[in-house]
Amino acid sequence: MGATVLFLPSPSASGSWGSTVRLAAIAEECRRRGDRVVFHACEPTDALLRERGLEVAPFRGIAPASLARGPIDTFHDICEVLGFSEPASWERLLRDEDDMIAEVAPDVVVADMRPTAPLSAARHGVPLVACAWAGADPRLHASGDHPYDDLARAVAAKWCDLVPDSMAELMFWRSDRQLALSFPAFEPELADAPAVAYTGYLRDTWRPAGGEARPPVPERLVVVYASSSPWGVPRIADALDEAARRAAVTVWCVLRSDTPARRLSDRCEVFRYLPMDDVLPESAALVFHGGLSTALASVHYGAPALAVPGRHYERRRNADRLGAMGLGITGELGDLLPSRLSALFERLVDDTGLTAAAETARAEAARYGGAAAAADAVHGLL
Incomplete structure (x- = not known):
């Protein structure tokens, strides 16, 4: 009989595709090993997980702040967008988690972007695995005197015996x-974090039933993921x-999700759904907004990348890391004009320095076990 593993994804009703897919990959590997896997998830995350055949206990998510706010310059800006500023929301979520843990009796908890998870795990004495990323390293992104840090300490004092230094340290x-779901070359800052394990990239192996087969991959294919800001530019x-x-x-x-699939020409086609794990292994290059999951896919598959991160500190950091590794270019919104973009396409596809660095990165990334390594780390706490 396997273990019972409780997964606690982000409680924000804004959703987080990348984080959810990463947790689902770990859960599916645990399930293959005979574990019972249960998610405590809110909308829209719960629907994505159910579609994958995973067991989900729903709850009412934390309402996000306006997603149209200004630049995302700090970790605390991310917390604000996700809606983590209200003590009442923390208290409600902690009560829900209290009931959930009592009902499921997990052997281990796995969490990502869930500020209450350490408090609930400590309260019930359950081992906790947390996903770590350089953009929230408390040594770099926490002063300890921000109002969110005060909030984390105040709620912790009421709920368990943890005394966190900051919101980032708690979470x-x-x-x-x-779990550093990446590579030392991409997130070297985490190498000396306490109890860290690098897993490498987590492939998304799930595909929707009855989905349409994609056409054969052409030569000189550039895959563009433009579903997030700052890509809301006219006529992209x-x-x-x-x-x-x-x-x-x-x-x-x-x-964007409301954009219909269409073929603009023999050179350009818009898809509603295009799994990067299906197309990047055969693609010449990648263009995206700088998000963590797609940046890691660029490394894993050795795809030279153009990142256009806008005013978002974590996406810009990811773009800078790809550049430092030699396989990435950082662009600005002005580079989305056809005259500039065409030159960047040519560089991505034809620059032998970029392609050589991408191949080196791909070979190094192949050393890591992905979801299997993550599941090993989870089972190591049983």
């Missing part, structure tokens, strides 16, 4: 094991089409 380091599909024509490449792109 990511107050655990028995930290037309700009991609024209840039593809000028650079003699083919572009497959995913735009």
